[in-house]
Amino acid sequence: MRRSIILRIVLASLISGCASLNQQAIEFRISNGIAFEFNSGQFDTVDIQPSETQIWRSSELVGSVATMETNADFSTAVEEVRQGFREARKSSGDVTELDLGEGVYGFSATINGYTTAFIATSNHPSSWVTISTADDVFYQVLSTLAVH
Structure with a gap:
């Protein structure tokens, strides 16, 4: 009985240890101080393009990251994104304002x-x-978002 319990604990430790290696979080850092994490088990390729970075899993696009220059019509990036929010609310998609801190x-x-x-x-x-x-x-990605 004791041997069976020890064997189960060792087996469970090995299985959970292997699983955690496949789900290691990879941090992505963006030039304007924003960082987020993506679990390594959710992608297998990072494709760096001139205007964006694409994240792939088994030939399927699962994410992308892009830095956009502020349009000359706006004095700040925050002003432009706020205007984008107002415009997006007029669309048929699900639009949500995010609480990201001061x-x-x-x-x-x-x-x-x-x-x-x-x-x-x-x-x-x-x-x-x-x-x-x-x-x-x-x-899951949003929950890891940090601004430095």
């Missing part, structure tokens, strides 16, 4: 199985960020 403004929009966060910080008025992921991982 000096950070953002919202998310969900359309066709993907959710995109539009985020600007007052510390970086000349650019803002989009983080887009498949719906099933968006809130």
